[in-house]
Amino acid sequence: MRWIWIDKFLEFNSGKSAVALKNVTLAEEHLHDHFPGFPIMPECLMIEAMAQTAGILVGEARNFEEKVILAKIQKCVFHHYVRPGDAITLHAVIESIAPEAAGVSGRILRGQELIAEISLMFSHIDKNLAGKEFPEENFVFTDMFKSLLTGLT
Amino acid sequence: MAMNRDEIYGEVKEVLIDALGLDDEEVTExxxxxxxxxxESIDFLDIVFRLEKSFGIKIPREELFPAESLMNNPEYVSNGKLTDKGMTELKAKMPHTDISTFQEDPDVNKMADLFTVAAVVNFVEGKLKAA
Structure with a gap:
């Protein structure tokens, strides 16, 4: 994770759940093309926002010692469009966590309105892929990401 | 009350339909x-997580799907076939699975065929009995 797509965490319960906030603005250039005259947040970027929220939650649960990679989208249902000016909250709950992987269920809300349901699986890649070697340093979690948690954990 | 095999099969079927995005009729024993x-490999972990939740049991990953640890050990695999020692280990680790056909030609590429829906049902049945 080398770019940040959430603005801040509102809640962080280590190993259990987290809520993050993402403000959507017309200053995001991709919205000018998606779509001209009808800007809406691409669904794939809602998945990215959830993956970052849930990925940091899973990483922190193991003290950022694991390389946490998005491995599977278990569920992904979108109920409404997200428009510039919207503030969405990303609610992630750890359903299962094992030495090799974790499963997280997530919901995206705008106020109280349900926008999307996204459940994801993350792999701890050093413990998977039959002993394949990865770089020693944790390239997933940079200091930039950890700074999002300042004051919360 | 304890679940009978049909009930376990029904629940396992639901788990597989959800985890693998299948249609009802695709799942047979x-x-x-x-x-x-x-x-695929990540699906096995997904299935393990879902089975744990559905049945309220704990499943160490290599217990249900031990192939990976076997195949990476040179003592157990030689020239693409399972050695006698490997076969003994496989039997010990997969008592819930019928390996008689595999035993005739223990080609590791065919090991994947051992993981059937029936094997998962047998495994869960054994776990529930032991609980």
């Missing part, structure tokens, strides 16, 4: 998870 139902 003899279907292989990888060959017939298209499961």
């Amino acid at each position: 003899s279907a292989t998870l990888m060959g017939d139902l298209g499961a």
